[in-house]
Amino acid sequence: MKYDLIIIGSGPAGYVAAIRAGQTGLKTLVIDKQYIGGMCLNWGCIPTKSLLESARFYRRIIDQAADFGISGLEPDKLSFDWLKAQKRSQQIVAKLSRGIEYLWKKNAVEFLKAEASIVSPTKVKAGNAIYEAKNIIIATGSRPAKQELFPKSIEIDELLSAEYLPEKPVLYGRGAIIAELAQFFSMLGKKPLIVQSDAPLIPGIDPYLEAFMLKRLKKDKIAILQAADVQVQPDTIKYADNFYPYDAVINCSLRKAVLPGMEIKLATQDGYLQTDDQYRTSEPDIFAAGDVNGRSYLAHVASYQAISIINSINGINNDITSHYPINIYTEPEMAQIGLTEPQLRDRGQEYLSREFGFNANGKALAEGNSEGFIRLLYEPKYQQVLGVQIAGANATDLISEASILMQLEGTVYDLAAAVHAHPTIAEVFMDAARD
């Protein structure tokens, strides 16, 4: 069988590449050994957000319903039905998965569930068959690195499909997911414990956001222990002179690339496939998109790379965007785009910052979510916005205004001049800009 394009892996790089390839008339085959949608759809973005939403709703009923005028609730009688929340999450995953299949079919993309290996720059083996293509995209993603501190630990996909939730889980590692999961357990009334493998806890975000979240985790009574200082015993962690019992360990280590089997040699760095500015590997007809190229672990960056690659294959120039939002689904949510303070300092870029809180915002107060802020980093001369950081309810959607602002190289003045509706949380953008 001969294709224009074979894509190995069907996560947010692979499935988006396949749809775009099909739309532009490329004869395309997707091979994935497991699930359509990859980690993101099956064990990452989507199920974690569905389950977090369940936990948030549960906590909101307990903490806020009475104040909002909802009577007849007995918070003591409420409980969290993990299997039901799980089922809802799985239904959403199934629906989105069918949506991808539908779009593939509509665009004549073929799919093969099999383990794939690359046997030559134009040939892929899957099962016992050999498939040939002019181009190959490796989009095999990443998975959390193995950890050695705890003899027994489970991976996030095991947690999400477990029959019951642990009561005192240790979350070992680093990254946004560790804070999200810790708060998930905490909102459900369980006692999570973070064992941080290295600093900072959430790499890649501005220290200002990190500090905000550390303060919040402290307020949530979620202890954070430094891995270097813990003594692991069965069921207990000794830390200084304290003992912390635990009943499960969830591995939230930073992620490592997953490579397909290969009979050819592609250049790698630290285990990731090396790519040029068109995401070509050392074999020019083989591309690598998403986590496997080591540039980012963000789903939307993977999808963006995927579309750039299809453009390259079709001989279309790519607009280069350097602005990627980073979203963190903590309580409250956090989001960031553009440069952080350390990045600005490293570049010797002069900058100013200003921020405005949610606690004077009418809509935030009306919704009972007045914790948080919007913060702008900008250069002093023309006041062009260089970075935006948000903590607060809906931060992950609010950041999209900053995305488009930065895409169009907008200034603080533009933000101040754009009429923001009242009452909205987005008014805080205008308040920060006008302040």
Place this chain on the structure above:
Amino acid sequence: MKYDLIIIGSGPAGYVAAIRAGQTGLKTLVIDKQYIGGMCLNWGCIPTKSLLESARFYRRIIDQAADFGISGLEPDKLSFDWLKAQKRSQQIVAKLSRGIEYLWKKNAVEFLKAEASIVSPTKVKAGNAIYEAKNIIIATGSRPAKQELFPKSIEIDELLSAEYLPEKPVLYGRGAIIAELAQFFSMLGKKPLIVQSDAPLIPGIDPYLEAFMLKRLKKDKIAILQAADVQVQPDTIKYADNFYPYDAVINCSLRKAVLPGMEIKLATQDGYLQTDDQYRTSEPDIFAAGDVNGRSYLAHVASYQAISIINSINGINNDITSHYPINIYTEPEMAQIGLTEPQLRDRGQEYLSREFGFNANGKALAEGNSEGFIRLLYEPKYQQVLGVQIAGANATDLISEASILMQLEGTVYDLAAAVHAHPTIAEVFMDAARD
């Protein structure tokens, strides 16, 4: 007493003008006969949104909690404690009101609670005193017109401060508030009835959004009767051969300007103060901002006009913005910015439209809010965006991305190129742009 500026009325035009005036060093006096913050803060935007949020939360618990995995709830035992919801809303109003007072004090703005009348182009009478100023801003707002169809009716401020809620309220009139209030009662399990004074039900929005909301109201089983065809009887409306019982009538008529007492003559049109493009009345040192000048009933437009006026007084040029978002806090929310289809046709502007639904969006599904769409109207040549319409959860915040896009004269390509984080509802913007 001699001031640089006297402002009559302290709503979103008056209080914003006062803060900006104080910040720029103008000696400023605000006079309001009643509440700091005007209708918007005390009986409009803020309390209605707080109360809607209570109703939405109540309904969400009944409709969704079990599905999200929250057990132990007995929906039959739940009830809505109106006085408690009201109290929460009043606390928010009080907090925001204190915030305005604080900002006034900080910027040396004086406040007088009194009925004001204008005795000359530079003199205002309040109580028995005469206050003099170089400039006057009239920001006295509007109120719903009286209605004559129903012998007894209450105003929205009376409803919001009532001791109990009616079970079968008639909502008479037109406008966004009528749909918002109807759904408020419906979410609480009551039987509201809309008597529409004229068509369309919600003036100013695109017929596409209106049609969406009419369909939704039908699904909510909220009947809409045409005022011309009803026969009003005590406690019952006869309409065709049906009888609709009611226990209260809430006046939601379109609004009319409220003018201060005046011993001078200012030009008016249809009861509104006539203003030029700097919001000057026929007396050049007297400005009119907000509802009273008849240009818009939107709080954020009032505030925008207020800032423009202070700029004019200070001799600063104003950026002219013609893009005002319109937000409607229905279930789901709706929002719009830029031109509507009828406006585009009237201008002979060629346009295309595209839309994308929320029902394939992962975050919307995760949150259990997958009803709605984002719709783009744009010109065919450069694909500059001319109008954006949204229906769906958080529409009123999502529209801010469209505000900044239109402020910067962005195109569909810009929207497609801006990386939107995954998973977010704002991805629907990108999907619509890429479709």
